[in-house]
Every structure is written in structure tokens, then in C-alpha cells.
Amino acid sequence: MAMTRRPGADHCGIAAAMSVIDGKWKVSLLWELEQRPRRFGELRRLVPGVSEKVLAAQLRELETDGIVHREVYDEVPPRVEYSLTALGQDLNAALGPLGAWGTKHLLPDSA
Amino acid sequence: MAMTRRPGADHCGIAAAMSVIDGKWKVSLLWELEQRPRRFGELRRLVPGVSEKVLAAQLRELETDGIVHREVYDEVPPRVEYSLTALGQDLNAALGPLGAWGTKHLLPDSA
DNA sequence: GTGGGTGGTTACCCCGAGGTGAGCGAGTAG
């Protein structure tokens, strides 16, 4: 860990990471994609409340950030599969402690 | 932890945690408070760009969420000190991996 | 011909987080 003691180092890393997961539905998407690759309509059904427009937008952002991979199959009906990249899997792993903290301290019960 | 395999468990924990750090300046505040207790005006100077209104609002939110402690000294001129609670320190620690991920993968240089 | 399912895009609107500037109340410095 070495912790270079540079003021703001991890703070800035957090800011950078936050900018990547900034978006109402991104962590949900990350979560759904962690399990297996998913199709567009599948994600739409899995993440209730998200609109097509925003789903497409946030997937594209995650794609340009290198978090998800977009695979287009030239079939009919058209098929597109989204999956996590290695970077995305790392990100999800890095979110683990945060999720654990939230689960431990914020969720009403651990039943 | 046993990892009950309950679908969405850590995902929901993340959502809960995100709701706590949701706010443009909260991670900056967390970072500044991690080092030592800070006064209101001090935070305002340390976090450039934040307005007094929003600074006060986000500090109060962090306070009601049990992340920071607000100590009022009945002096003149008035003095108020903000500090991290144990919960807040845990939260900061849980943000560590995320910061490390961001630093490693997103920041231009590791100098 | 009509409907359905695929994966989008576009135009338009809304709402709330956040910014701006003013004021306040007590006391001290000049």
C-alpha cells in the first residue's frame, strides 16, 4: 500500500471512480452484468424503471470508459450483448467494501 | 460474512452507501475531515468551489447519517467543529479500494 | 396487411441539486 502520503491522492482516485459510476443506473447495470453477459432488452427488464434512452446512454458511457464490452451480432432480429471487461470486474470488486459497509451499517436487518 | 448468495445483497448495500455519499462535495468533505476536525470556514477554504449553502446542507446530511459529528462551542465569534464519527471513518476506509481503483486505472500518471 | 419483437434515436419537458447574493446576531477592533 505504501500510501505515498500525497494529499488528495486517494481522494482524487475516488473522484475519478465516482465520475465513472455517476449515473442513476450504472451500479445496477454493473451488478447485472457481473453475473453474465446481458442483452439490451434483458437489462431493461432486469433494471426496472430505467428508460431505453438512458439505458443506452449509460451503457455507452460505461463502454467508452472501458467498463463494459459491447458485442453486436449481425442477426435478425438484431442482438447485442453487453459484458463486463476486466476493468469492469476490478471496479465491481473495488465496490465490494463499499457495499459491505452499506449492508452492515445502513440496511435495516441482515435477515 | 458467509455471503448468503442473496441476489442484490451487496448491490443494495452499494445503493445505500451511494445515497450517503451522494452530493457533489461529500467525498471531498470526508477526505478533509479524515485528517482532523475542521471548522466551517476552514472547510469552505479547503474545498474550493462549494457554496456556503450547500456546504451547510451536505454537512447536515452527513451529520444525520451519522457520518460526521458537529460540535458547537458557544463562543464569540461562534465556532463549530466537524469531525468524523467511527462510522465515517469506516466509510472512508471502505472508499479506499474504490480510490485505489480510480488512481490505478483512471488517473493519467502515478507520479 | 397487421402485429410483434429486435435495439436503438430523437425531440421535448420536468424537477431538483447546486450556485448566487443578501441578511443576521453577537462581539470585537478601529
Place this chain on the structure above:
DNA sequence: CTACTCGCTCACCTCGGGGTAACCACCCAC
């Protein structure tokens, strides 16, 4: 008397992320 500090609070406004709905091109089943 005025000016300044400190820690706010209030009224007002802006801006953009996200919601809604319509539309598209393609093909299949009825």
C-alpha cells in the same frame, strides 16, 4: 459609529440528468 468575523439561513435562478413518447429498419408469424 462603522467594519469585520463567523456560521449559518433564505429567496431566487440556472442547468442538465433523466423521463416520456414517438419513430425507425428489419424480419417473422398470422
